Amino acid sequence: MIINLTKKQARQFLLVKHGLLGEYKFEGEKGILAFVKQAGCIQFDPIDSCGRNADLVLLSRIKNYNREMLSDLLYQNRKLIDYFDKNLSIFCMDDWPYFLRNHKLYDYMDRYDCRIKLTCEEIKNEIKRRGPLCSNDIHNDKHITGAWGTKSSLTRAVLEHLYFTGELAIHHKKGTTKYYDCIENCIPKKILDKADPNKTLYDFQKWLVLRRIKSVGLLWNKSSDAFLCINQLKTLVRNRIYEEYILSGKIVEVRVEGCKEPFYCVQEDLEIMDEVLSKFVYKKRCEFIAPLDNLIWDRKLIKEIFDYDYKWEIYTPQNQRKYGYYVLPILYGDQFIGRIEAVFTKKTNKLEVKNIWIEQNIKYTKILDKEIHKRIVKLEKFNQNNVNEL
Structure with a gap:
């Protein structure tokens, strides 16, 4: 089975899966759990310029999100745990036995x-x-x-x-x-008390590869940052894993117009694929995307499908940066239309927008300006409401 998509359909599939296009499909603590279960994990990074990475991932997807929700799930209800998956991450407590070999x-x-x-x-x-x-x-x-x-x-x-x-x-x-x-x-x-469900390293690698394909939504069979922290995942091993999943029907080949390499999605996401192929009209939303967001784990893939080139320049020397220290991609509808650098200062309780860069191929309209402004206000309120952070 091979599914053929236009680039626009591929973008819509990814964004609908991630809850970034159309109406919000995740809400409250139940929504956080549903998204983390779908994503496998979300990366945690302690740097807080205008919200930490995990917060920004959830803020863009969870209706009425605040930090207390995540704190409760981690340290009160214990439904989530912070440990290593794709680097330091947050994942469902039920997944703990799978990572026993990481100890x-x-x-x-x-x-x-x-x-x-x-x-x-x-x-x-x-x-x-x-x-x-x-x-x-x-x-x-x-x-x-x-x-x-x-x-x-x-x-x-x-x-x-x-x-x-x-x-x-x-x-x-x-x-x-x-x-x-x-x-x-x-x-x-x-x-x-549960034993490791994976008997061998290969079983663990195979489990993680499927987890990462499901997390990103579409993933090709090539070297990718989405596969970081899968120990000893050599090309031959990855090829074997993909072949076995294709034969079992757990992943499906997806061809995207203009892209040489095939992509793959998990079988359970075919319902989303059918919706996209039905030419459903989605409501546009403006969201600021976290620098380590699951959607953009593979920057080359994003360049291929979205024609958007993003580099997190936080570790780039200041005099070599093209944009800024902590710059977030701006998503509007099914396109990345620019990027923003914003810093929240607790002393003034204000969000300072240092700069906004709009992509050259994007027409900056009054509607777009209004949507970006609404998102800036939302980000400022989030930070103001969370001054007494985790």
Whole structure:
């Protein structure tokens, strides 16, 4: 089975799947859970220029979203958990058993000096005795050089190590400060007691590849940032996985006009595909897209289908940036029509728009100006309502 799409239809399929075109299809905490389950995970990044990445992902999709909803799902209701999937991510608590093998992968003991190993039990006993703690709660004046050559307190290094290896979890946060607790106090016993559903590394790779295809919506069988953190995913392994999924019918080939490489979608998204092919007319929305949004994990794919070239320049030296430090793509209807750099300052409680760049092929109309302004107001209100952040 091969599905043929125009580029416009491909864009609409992706955006409808992501809840970014037409009316909002996700709302409240139930909507957050539904989207995260569909996406597999959303990336977490601590940088907060006008909202952290996970917040911006959800703000663009969840009707009436606020940070408290995410905090409750992570640290009160425990329906979600923050751990490693595609880098540091947020995913459904039920998925925890699938990542058990990552505990060994993220064992950084050998990258630190032996004091980490010697201090682990001491730190765990301190948490068992006193409850959830952050690095500042445990006095230790020793410092070590970490895995990336950065200097860190021994306490912080031990806490991170125990978190990486699944012995501690994040109990809650105050701002960007993490409070750790024993894993058994943060994950329900019925989930913690489950065995890894994947028997081999290949099983895990195969599970993750399907998860990433489903997350992006359309994905080709080639090297992609969407496949980051899938350990040892060589080309031959990826080819084999795709072949097996095609034969089983779990993924379907999609051809997009003007694109040499075929794309693939998961079988359960064919209902969305049918809707798009029926030439349904979708209501336009304006949204600002997070820099690590699932939709744009594969920047080359976005260039191919949307004809939009986006680079997150946060790690680019200032004198080499084309746009700015924390720039968000602007989506309107089924097109990326520009980008915006906005910074929220807590002291003034205002959102400063540093610049807006409109793509050369886009006609800037009064309607478009109005829609962008409405979105700016929405982003400012979100930040104002969340000054006392997680």
